[in-house]
Amino acid sequence: GAGVSQSPSNKVTEKGKDVELRCDPISGHTALYWYRQSLGQGLEFLIYFQGNSAPDKSGLPSDRFSAERTGGSVSTLTIQRTQQEDSAVYLCASSHQGQGREQFFGPGTRLTVL
Amino acid sequence: GENVEQHPSTLSVQEGDSAVIKCTYSDSASNYFPWYKQELGKGPQLIIDIRSNVGEKKDQRIAVTLNKTAKHFSLHITETQPEDSAVYFCAANRDTGRRALTFGSGTRLQVQP
Numbered sequence: 001g002a003g004v005s006q007s008p009s010n011k012v013t014e015k016g017k018d019v020e021l022r023c024d025p026i027s028g029h030t031a032l033y034w035y036r037q038s039l040g041q042g043l044e045f046l047i048y049f050q051g052n053s054a055p056d057k058s059g060l061p062s063d064r065f066s067a068e069r070t071g072g073s074v075s076t077l078t079i080q081r082t083q084q085e086d087s088a089v090y091l092c093a094s095s096h097q098g099q100g101r102e103q104f105f106g107p108g109t110r111l112t113v114l
Numbered sequence: 115g116e117n118v119e120q121h122p123s124t125l126s127v128q129e130g131d132s133a134v135i136k137c138t139y140s141d142s143a144s145n146y147f148p149w150y151k152q153e154l155g156k157g158p159q160l161i162i163d164i165r166s167n168v169g170e171k172k173d174q175r176i177a178v179t180l181n182k183t184a185k186h187f188s189l190h191i192t193e194t195q196p197e198d199s200a201v202y203f204c205a206a207n208r209d210t211g212r213r214a215l216t217f218g219s220g221t222r223l224q225v226q227p
Contacts, residue, residue: 033215035217041220042120043217101213103148103215105150105157105159107155
């Protein structure tokens with residue numbers, strides 16, 4: 001079946017511009033996560049959505065970052081006024097809570113801020 | 115919060131040898147410990163996981179061991195093959211709360227043919 005998909009796969013933007021990154025989770029998965037992976041580093045948690053509950057935004061690094069999940073499915077991560085330190089790979093993962101713990105990751109969006 | 119440390123950061127082995135990657139965690143409430151493999155340009159993929167009620171788990175050439183008392187867990191790959199070359203991440207989380215994974219910093223494994 002279809003896995004987690006993300007778009008775009010690559011995004012190059014200029015400092016100060018806003019960007020939107022999209023994640024399509026596996027159908028039926030109630031939990032959705034965004035992580036950030038800086039060059040050569042591990043994955044850093046950003047935000048977590050679970051069903052209709054309020055999202056856990058505790059990992060967002062600044063108020064320039066926000067995310068939403070519409071209809072319990074597609075999610076969009078928005079970064080406003082991008083800075084060079086925002087350059088990273090942004091990974092989305094989904095899981096089906098209550099049926100194992102495995103998180104399935106998408107291929108990521110590589111963001112480069114010039 | 116949880117902190118996961120992973121060693122070594124790079125590991126080079128000859129094809130056919132074994133590879134071991136070690137992780138320690140800080141939160142005694144963590145009870146789920148997955149290992150992910152990430153190939154270049156791809157997202158991480160789960161290769162094996164272990165829960166805190168189990169001390170060891172095997173899947174063909176891959177095994178994971180968990181020592182809850184010492185709060186460390188290890189990945190063992192036997193009979194390594196060139197296609198095992200990748201970056202491996204350990205992670206940990208708990209049953210309660212957000213269940214977001216806390217990841218180690220990764221180990222780049224290079225299997226020399």
